[in-house]
Amino acid sequence: MQTLANPQELAGQCRNWHTQGQSIALVPTMGCYHAGHEALMRYGRTVATRLVVSLFVNPAQFGPGEDLDAYPRDEARDEAVAEACGADVLFMPQPGDIYMPDHAAWVDVPDMAAGLCGKSRPTHFRGVCTVVLKLLLLTLADVAVFGEKDWQQQAIIRRMARDLGVQTRIESRPVVRDPDGLALSSRNVYLTVEERAQAPEIRRALRCAQEMASRGEKNAAILQQAVLRRWAEHLSLGRLDYLAVVRPDTLVPLSAIDGPALMACAVQLGRSRLIDNILLHT
Ligand code: AMP
Numbered sequence: 001m002q003t004l005a006n007p008q009e010l011a012g013q014c015r016n017w018h019t020q021g022q023s024i025a026l027v028p029t030m031g032c033y034h035a036g037h038e039a040l041m042r043y044g045r046t047v048a049t050r051l052v053v054s055l056f057v058n059p060a061q062f063g064p065g066e067d068l069d070a071y072p073r074d075e076a077r078d079e080a081v082a083e084a085c086g087a088d089v090l091f092m093p094q095p096g097d098i099y100m101p102d103h104a105a106w107v108d109v110p111d112m113a114a115g116l117c118g119k120s121r122p123t124h125f126r127g128v129c130t131v132v133l134k135l136l137l138l139t140l141a142d143v144a145v146f147g148e149k150d151w152q153q154q155a156i157i158r159r160m161a162r163d164l165g166v167q168t169r170i171e172s173r174p175v176v177r178d179p180d181g182l183a184l185s186s187r188n189v190y191l192t193v194e195e196r197a198q199a200p201e202i203r204r205a206l207r208c209a210q211e212m213a214s215r216g217e218k219n220a221a222i223l224q225q226a227v228l229r230r231w232a233e234h235l236s237l238g239r240l241d242y243l244a245v246v247r248p249d250t251l252v253p254l255s256a257i258d259g260p261a262l263m264a265c266a267v268q269l270g271r272s273r274l275i276d277n278i279l280l281h282t
Contacts, residue, residue, distance in 0.1 A: 001082065001087050001089065002090070003079060003089075003090045003092060005091075005093050006093070007097055007134075010052070010139065011138045013089060014139045014140060017049075018140065022048075023048040023050065024048050024050045024139055024143075025045070025050070025052070025142065026135060026136070026139050026143070026145070026168070027040045027053045027145050028054045029055055029056075030186065031055040031073060032072040032074050032078065032186035032189070033081040034176075035184055036175070036176035036183075037147075039176050040147055042085050042086065043145055043173055047143050051086055051089075052088065052089045052091060053087040054091040054093075054135055055091070056092070056131065057073065058098075058131045059095050060123075061123075061124050061125075061126075061127030062124075062127070063123055063124065072186050072187070072190075098131065098134060105130070106126050107160060109129060109159050109163070112125075113125035113156055116152045116244055116251065116264055117152055117241075118152070120241055120266070125152070125156050129156060129160050132144070133164070136161075140167075140168075142168065143168060144168050144171070145171050146170065146173070149176075149184075149276070150275065151262060151277045155250075158170045178200075181207075182196075182200050182203060182274075183202075183203070185275075187271075187272040188274075190271040191269060191272055194237060198234065199274065201230070201238075202235065202274060202276050205227040205231055205234075206263055206276060206277070208230060210263070210278050210280055213282055214280075218256050218282060219257075220245035220256060220261075221255065223257075223263065223280070224244075227243055228240070235267065237270065238269045239267065240265075240267060241265075241267060243263070243265045244264055245257070245261055245262070245263050247259075247261065248262040248279065258282070262278070265277070
């Protein structure tokens with residue numbers, strides 16, 4: 001595995017591979033790898049002949065007062081994990097390699113970025129879209145792989161790619177969880193023992209709503225109330241950021257479940273802001 005920091009070297013390597021008729025999968029990450037990242041990398045390995053993993057804690061997707069400086073980092077271990085998962089290149093640029101001091105061009109999908117996580121993180125998805133498009137342009141990847149834990153992110157990236165004519169196929173993969181149901185997240189390392197004990201309640205309550213929907217409950221408000229009641233009882237350390245029912249592709253809020261629907265949430269648990277989601281079937 002090659003570790004590269006220079007965007008032009010990455011682009012040159014990818015051009016060479018394409019000239020040789022090879023295909024490229026890209027897995028963008030912010031590092032501190034867990035089994036969720038590993039699943040994306042191993043999947044990427046199976047859908048192209050070359051695998052590029054990027055590791056970049058993207059300042060543009062952190063707002064003022066968020067955890068940019070404290071974001072967990074473990075680059076030495078991450079290099080070993082990426083190599084073990086079959087990466088051909090680990091691209092680890094510095095912010096100055098990605099953003100010129102007078103960087104001025106941004107990519108945004110404002111309608112889809114305004115709700116859910118965008119309510120409390122208004123510039124987050126603009127930062128995500130901009131860096132992901134840069135990575136897609138540098139690699140001209142045939143396929144890029146994202147996790148469904150960040151459902152809103154993959155939905156926005158799909159829309160960005162569609163609307164801008166990006167030729168890369170965007171794929172998303174299921175959430176990888178701890179055995180008790182907590183979605184793996186680099187931010188789980190911030191949880192205290194007490195917070196970690198309550199954290200699986202996020203998923204349990206969503207599962208209850210899914211069960212209610214599968215038994216015929218179509219009213220989104222009733223499903224949300226059931227989740228909130230359960231959290232009031234079992235997730236006393238958590239502070240709700242949002243709980244919403246939306247169309248999975250457009251993220252438009254739904255009041256009735258009469259087709260594909262996604263329940264998504266963010267809960268602040270101590271220092272960690274945890275997100276999760278579940279598809280509701282009627
Ligand atoms: P991050 O390093 O948190 O920016 O995540 C990099 C990629 O890994 C994103 O596409 C995430 O959606 C994905 N990811 C993070 N956690 C998980 C998980 N528990 N299961 C599946 N994918 C994940």
